[in-house]
Amino acid sequence: MSWVIKGVGAVASTGGTATEIFASLCAGRSGLGPIQGFDPTRFRAVNAYEIDDRPGPGQDVPGRATKWLLDAVGAALDDAGLPPRLDDIPVVVGTTLRELRSVELSWRDKIAFDPAELHFGTALRWRFGGVQTYTVANACAASLYGLALGADLLDCGAADTVVVAGTDTITESTYGMLDRCYPEAPDRVRPFDRERRGMLQGEGASAVVLRRCADPGHGRVRAVVRGIAVNCDAHHPSAPDAKSIAQSIREAHARAGVEPTDIDLVMLHGTGTPLNDEAEAEAIRDVFGIAATAPWMTAIKSMLGHTAGASGLHSLLTAVAAMDAGRVPPTRYLDDPIDEVADLRLVRGAAQEASMSIAQVDSFGFGGLNAVAVVEKVG
Amino acid sequence: MDTVKEVVVTGLGVAVAGLDDPAGLLAAPGDIPRSGGDDPVRRLDRRGLRYKDRATKLAMCAGRDALVDSGLVTDGPEPVLTVPGETVGVLVSSNYGNVDTICDAVATIAEHTYLGTSPMALPATSSNVIASWIAITHGLRGANLTLCNGPTSGLDAVYWAGLLIRSGRIRSALVIGVEPANEQVRHVAGGGDPDQAPHLFDGAVAMVVEDARSARERGRTPLAALGPYARRADSALAVAAVRRAEPAPVGLWCPPADGGPTPGTAHDRDPAQGTPVRVDRTRDEYPAVTDLTALLGDCSGALGVLQCVAGTAWLSTPESTGRAVLAVSGSGSFADTTGDDAAAGMMLVHPAGAEAPA
Known part of the structure; x- marks a missing residue:
């Protein structure tokens, strides 16, 4: 069994669409910059790969991971030639930190947060009328794990189209504990380099629309x-x-x-x-x-x-x-x-x-x- | 891969203060004190517990009991897995599991900078920490999922366990529903005001689900079989969807936190009309009612697994003959931008070929 990708959507520090992100990756542009969302005096590390959509430096707001997810899912539906409605289309959302940044802001700064928004189904119902939605907290393997789940849903005949997505923002708790763990603060992510010091978090969301290969539906196929x-x-x-x-x-x-x-x-x-x-x-x-x-x-x-x-x-x-x-x-x-x-x-x-x-x-x-x-x- | 015809339940575990065994979940509201009783975490060997959060410890208690009950691990101080680790998956459902770690860390950083945090707590900042420790403890190397899916999360986890078995990725799975009750969780559940939070369940339950052939090969007697499941816009639609797929009469009704529709809503039957009936006063035409929210408090992500564990226990009683269990989690009370986004329904039935309990 194999599956076709009918539509894609993505948001990251370097671009608001999958096309922009790929172009900037090829150009070697990095989303690295000084941390904006937290009080920098609390940390030894100074950098992260954030999306610059806050009202101002140090002014964090809840619900950012949810917003990017909705953007990515909307883009993927549109790219697949589908209307912005989910109805019976299942959505598997992979995430490490859910809306836990919003929990941090609620606990420490008393910024209002509705517990119904801790999982992403609430926003997917609101924006797209989705009800077969699943927030899967599978750490940093979550969206690819979700792809396996989406494929299994198609294989067992539970749906003809599924959306698989991932989203995450940076929590201070993880950022701070990573800072605590590394002998030296990483200044950037240097994969496979002798001077690598550890990981720095990034922000973003990603989504694909998936169907069975044997039943690809109308329109273009992006990949198999x-x-x-x-x-x-x-x-x-x-x-x-x-x-x-x-x-x-x-x-x-x-x-x-x-x-x-x-x-x-x-x-x-x-x-x-x-x-x-x-x-x-x-x-x-x-x-x-x-x-x-x-x-x-x-x-x-x-x-x-x-x-x-x-x-x-x-x-x-x-x-x-x-x-x-x-x-x-x-x-x-x-x-x-x-x-x-x-x-x-x-x-x-x-x-x-x-x-x-x-x-x-x-x-x-x-x-x-x-x-x-x-x-x-x-x- | 041969088609999996039936997914059955082969083991149960409970870690709830005041409860000795899964059948205790069939008690009437008020029969279990909502506080008091020995903390189930005391049953664990204290070695290695220091940096584990409460949800993880509760899950370890219930998970171990279910694995032993199913025969997937041996009983005793050094439990051993009896099947290849890569054939066993883990599914955990919890909405509030690591909220305490997150809140403590962000407060500590504000007061003492990152230097005040413990690197040992790092894994618990990721919401999959419970499933991770369960896998490590028992060597379970199959698909490992953490559902944090709101009020329906527990039934969703049971469904995904069945799907992963049917897809051939695993042969059996340990499914755990767990929620801790603490001041951080009360803050979040109360929308920032702990006084607005409902009474919260503190505990864990677990069940082993398995390909029926695998259970047979291991010589285990299935306790129940997973029936249809549906996640729909509201509870009446979820009930209608699963009852269309499973014709057996409902003998046990496990309602969602808001009471939900009666099992006959949007359907052709006219059962209990929502009046809670004690399990021992059940009659053929009236399902018994096990309202786990009334019994234990708001169970959030644990509710669906609690319902399935209670339902499995009920299917071992004589009055269950020829009848099924219907469970619904979540209300689908969604309006404007908030409320439950959906409701999930699931049925449990007697395993195929099972003799009526004596």
Whole structure:
């Protein structure tokens, strides 16, 4: 079984549409900047990848993750040629932090927040009349995990069209505890670089409209999803497990009916944390063997930050656009690669022209959650 | 992959103060004191609990009991998984699970900067922390989902467990509904005013659901089977959708927090008309009513799993013969921009080929 992507939508620090985001990634533009939403005197870290839509510096407002989700879902429906109505269309929303930033503002600053808005179904009902909506808090693997759930819904005949989305804003609690964890504050996300110091969060949302390949409906098809694997390390609450990641990659290949040599592009999870980058590189080498040096690879968190629940679909949308355009965005801030990736074709410096038809997308999260998808170019 | 014909329940667990076993959920309102009773978390070995939040600890209690009850893990101080870890999934439903960690952290940062926080609490800032610890504790490597989906979340989690089994991703799943009650949760549930919050449930329940063939191969007797599920704009529509798909008469009605429609609403039957009836006074034409909100307080994300655990316990009673359980969570009271966005309905039935309980 495979599925078609009929429409896409995305919002991030570097752009308000999927097209804008891809163009700015290819141009090497980063959304990195001094933190705007929090009191900077409370932290050692100074930067993040925020969306600049607050009333003013230091003035935070609730409901931003919800707003971006609605924007991305609306864009994806429109791109699929559908009206802005969900009705019976199921929506799976992957998220790490839900509207917990709004909870923080309510608890500390007494800014009003309706508990009905802690999950995203309330806003999806309000904006699009959606009722078959699911907020899945699956950490930073959430939107790609959601893609597997959406595909399963289509397979079992529960729906003919589903929307899969992801959204996240930055909470002070996570930002502060990450700051507390790292020996030095990261100034930027440097995936696979010897000088990487850790992850910085990003903000954004992403969405796709999905249908069965056998029943693609009217209109253009953006890409084909060949297979999605999900699993759990059951190993550590935050440290990744290379062996389990490798298993999820192998399962994704098997579900997609591809071999490592078929993969032209790998969208790496690449968070720029010491542990993730080593484990991911080890898993790739384990699965691909000598074929590891063949596919192009890139890690977009260097420019978008870690968009958490939205990040898996941000990577997937980048893969789709890259295969269409024949151009792979570079991994910025990767100046001195670690030994584990030294001979891999990680795109650095400028965007790389390339002809590609099959991509692997990695997305991992706290709790040892792994989701890996294989997508194919149309035509 | 062969088609999964039936998803059954093979184990139950409860971690609710004052309750000894799942059948206790069938008690009449008032039979369980809303406070008091031993804290179920005391049943856990204290080792390794220091940095786990209350929701995680409650879930660990109920989850372990359900796994042992199902035979998926051995009983005793060092439980061992009896099936391959990658075949078992975890689904947790909780709306307020990590609200305490978030609120404490943001207050600490305001007062003491980031240096006042503990790095050990970092995983709990992510709302999947409960499912993560459950997977680690028992080596459950299959699909791992955390539903934070408002009032319907518990029934949604049970549905997704069934779907993941039917899709062949896993053979069995541990489903947990858990909510902690503390001042941070009361603040959020009360919309910023803890005095406006309803009485909140504090506890966890768990059930193991499984491909019926897998249960048979393991020599387990299924306790119940998952029936149809629907998430709709309001509770009457949800009831109508599931009753259209499952013709069995309803013997136990588990209403949503607002009481919901009677099981016959938008349907051809005319049962209890909403008057709560004690389970031991049930008659064929009147379903018994187990109102878990009246019994335990506002159960939020735990409600649907509580309903399924209570329903499974009821299906083991003699009066359940030939009849099914109907559960509804959420009201769909949505108006303007707020209220419950939807209602979910689910039915539980006797497993295929099951003999009537003696």
